[in-house]
Amino acid sequence: MHLQIVPASAGLKWAKQGLRTFWRQPLAMTGLFFLFMTTVSLVSIVPFVGSALALIVLPGLTLGMMAATQTASQGKFPMPGVLFAAFKAGPHRKTMFHLGGLYAVIFLTVMLVSTLVDGGTFAKVYFGGAQMTPDVVTTDSFQTALWVSMLFYVPLSMMFWHSPALVHWYGMPAVKSLFFSFMACWRNLKAFTVYVMVWGVIFMLSAILALLITALMGNPQLMTAAFLPMALMVAGMFFTSMLFSVRDCFSTDVDDEQSAPPPSAD
Template identity: 25%
Template sequence: MKLNSLAPKEGYTWIRQGIWLFKQNPLGFLMLIFMYVFVAQIAIMVPVIGVFVVLLLTPAISVGFLTACRQAIQKERIRPLVYLAALQSGVLVRRRILQLGLIYTTLILVLSFILSLLIDFEALLPLITSDKPITPESLHQIYLILFFGAILYIPVAMLMWFSPILIAWADMSIPQALFSSWMACWVNRTAFFFYLAIWSIVLIAIPLTIGMLLDALDLGQAASFIVAPISIAGLTVMHCSFYATWKACFTEDEVALV
């Protein structure tokens, strides 16, 4: 397993390759995303335990989706049970993936605690619990949550970006996988910056702009019918592009993504 140092323009290339990969089996990938969102929403409805289970299984889900990407390249059928690929890879891999899930859960809980110290969540309660218009103060708090949340999540993302797949496919230990993932993201930080900047525009800026334009035209009710498909398609392609980041940052003996 070799770590590669890439040019900044690779950030755009990953997205282009994600689009190519999505085209190989769009229905299969959309099915996986819809299934994950549906099951996650049901799980979150269970107090405390539901959120814990979703976080715990996040590394396994990541391996499952990347396994589906590899299957699509090899022209194999994508099945829902692909999400269980990591848990069916043997006792050692299953134990490491679940332990990694515990680490991820702990990091998210710590991040949430730190965020609660920086943000006044009480100012958002009226917005969450009622249909009242968004006040300037509430909007300010939302922006603060997004900003501080993104800043705090960056180190967690760097640790977790490649570590599940390094454990499942490269047979690395948890410390080695976490370190390798961090180094891959750090060495190629400029490419990742452009990559994430483009996705921020596609998944956040464009839907918000469309929503505001429709609101200005008094067509707010139509926004969900336009924005939702764009967001789901963009989210699915983004997940497909994760495989491209893996193939670019690490060299292994496998079918190439072209």
């Protein structure tokens, strides 16, 4: 396995490949993302430890979406079980849980840092322990905690962007996968900047479309009914595009070709 440097235009290509692959199996990919969210929600309601457990399973479920994308890109229909591929019996299952544990610890540390700024209000809102009201979110302390959390979450995302795939397909240890994932994002920062900008535009356009649909129907109360399915679909498209960044940022040796995802096509 070798880290590769890609041009900035690769970010646009990843988004296009994700969109194209999603529309090959739109019902399956939307349904799998809904199952993804449902699983996280169900795990999070476990008394006392639910929030931590939800964080632990996130990397494995993200790998499941990548595996589903790999299936869809081959013209096949991804079945629901593929979402849990990382948790099935295999040589890398324990490492995936190790990776999930690291994600939970680092993420909770970020939330702990935010509590030093606003006394824990942002963390309570994030984990559902407090309501998100205009009076709360407009306070200076909440806004500062939000930006501090985002500042720390960017390197966290970089560490865990590729790591589930590196553990599952390349057999890499959890900590080592975090290093290689961060370096892949850092060395290809221009491509990922373009990638994030493209998806920002797509999410914004979907929100505008939902507003237009609501306006045409003449009923503002239908905004939620129009926006939620569209947001679910666009989020499914985004997760579908993640695999292609892994394919481009890491090349495989001959010995790895049977286990690793195939290289991305132009």
